[in-house]
Amino acid sequence: MALTPLPANTPRSFYRGAGRIHRFRGIAAPDDPHYPEDWIASTTSRFGQAPVGLSTLPGGEPVADAIAARPEWWLGPAHVAAHGADPTILVKLLDAGQRLPLHVHPDRRFARDHLASPYGKSEAWVIVEAAPDAVVHLGFARDVPAGELAGWVADQRIGEMLAATNQVPVRAGDAVVCPAGVPHAIGEGVFLVEVQEPTDFSLLLEWKGFTDGPEGGHLGLGHDLALSCVDRQGWTPERLDGLRGTRASDRPGVRRLFPDLADPFFAAERLRPDPTSALEAAFSVVVVTAGSGTLAPAQGPPLAVRAGDTVLVPHAAGPCTLRGTVEAIRCKPA
Known part of the structure; x- marks a missing residue:
């Protein structure tokens, strides 16, 4: 999987x-x-x-x-x-x-x-x-x-x-x-x-x-x-x-969470589907913080997720889509 x-x-x-x-x-x-x-x-x-x-x-x-x-x-x-x-x-x-x-x-x-x-x-x-x-x-x-x-x-x-x-x-x-x-x-x-x-x-x-x-x-x-x-x-x-400050993303349902001083080290995004959250291909960890929904890779079956789940996403999964009444934090390398 x-x-x-x-x-x-x-x-x-x-x-x-x-x-x-x-x-x-x-x-x-x-x-x-x-x-x-x-x-x-x-x-x-x-x-x-x-x-x-x-x-x-x-x-x-x-x-x-x-x-x-x-x-x-x-x-x-x-x-x-x-x-x-x-x-x-x-x-x-x-x-x-x-x-x-x-x-x-x-x-x-x-x-x-x-x-x-x-x-x-x-x-x-x-x-x-x-x-x-x-x-x-x-x-x-x-x-x-x-x-x-x-x-x-x-x-x-x-x-x-x-x-x-x-x-x-x-x-x-x-x-x-x-x-x-x-x-x-x-x-x-x-x-x-x-x-x-x-x-x-x-x-x-x-x-x-x-x-x-x-x-x-x-x-x-x-x-x-x-x-x-x-x-x-x-x-x-x-x-x-200066240690706080979210930023807009060019992908729907995604908000970048840290100011640019974090960029050399790591990145994180808040995912709130509107009606979906679009994730580009990247190695990442998704922590589901509320609700439930599905996380679907470009190829392969969607994964049902709910609050409390942690999901490891490989780059090979390609672009992914989060759907549902769900919120998540996505963490990834710089």
């Missing part, structure tokens, strides 16, 4: 979820709440924990192996010419049952120099559900000297760190880009689709009260070096506004 519904892939994490992923997916929730993420079509492993994080197809074959065996079928010739058999993105569902710790991801330059990777971890969030008072902490509200940041981290003065950040209210339907280097923390009560560069590089600025301590929060680099990747500049309201 060209269109592949994927099973859940929920590696254990150090923070708690609230069961929203399992309810959304219609699967039984474990007694342990520390399964707050679903890594969708993942060819990326947990940092230092391979193969944890890798996704499998319904028959059990790793997605990475399937793509490596038929890269042009999955990714398309232009993508393979530029990136080989690397999809270049990672898509997740994330369920914040508690506020995540303040943390930061390195950019591509830092990752090349210190982590032997062509990718950093710029990411973006599409909010599916949010509590009425939900916020994300996003960037420092003022310039923070290097020594002040190092002191906060070493002494775990969390209140001072958080007080220096911007608290940005979020609600269902919002889409926000979080560039690499920007300190951030997703607040309790937020359920989102995340699209990001394909790494698991995270530097914890905060670990007190979480299971990961300082030995696990600096990527094996030591905090002095790791902290050099942090964007310590102040993010004004005007700069923050």
Whole structure:
């Protein structure tokens, strides 16, 4: 089948979820709440924990192996010419049952120099559900000297760190880009689709009260070096506004979700059939967020979809059409 519904892939994490992923997916929730993420079509492993994080197809074959065996079928010739058999993105569902710790991801330059990777971890969030008072902490509200940041981290003065950040209210339907280097923390009560560069590089600025301590929060680099990747500049309201902004598409039933600063890294679209949503040929992950309908490839039978489904779409499926009383988020490479 060209269109592949994927099973859940929920590696254990150090923070708690609230069961929203399992309810959304219609699967039984474990007694342990520390399964707050679903890594969708993942060819990326947990940092230092391979193969944890890798996704499998319904028959059990790793997605990475399937793509490596038929890269042009999955990714398309232009993508393979530029990136080989690397999809270049990672898509997740994330369920914040508690506020995540303040943390930061390195950019591509830092990752090349210190982590032997062509990718950093710029990411973006599409909010599916949010509590009425939900916020994300996003960037420092003022310039923070290097020594002040190092002191906060070493002494775990969390209140001072958080007080220096911007608290940005979020609600269902919002889409926000979080560039690499920007300190951030997703607040309790937020359920989102995340699209990001394909790494698991995270530097914890905060670990007190979480299971990961300082030995696990600096990527094996030591905090002095790791902290050099942090964007310590102040993010004004005007700069923050630049992290949002949807754009029109030339295809019916499709709205581009991020401003152009995301374009070098990934793309996402909101699909609301009017009366259809037209998808060009591209490797992509479709997360159905509401309703039900059909996703039909250019060749082959249509696939019935409903809220909670995640579908892996190969380039070889050609142009696809989404129909029905349905809404979805489509994530794809840059």
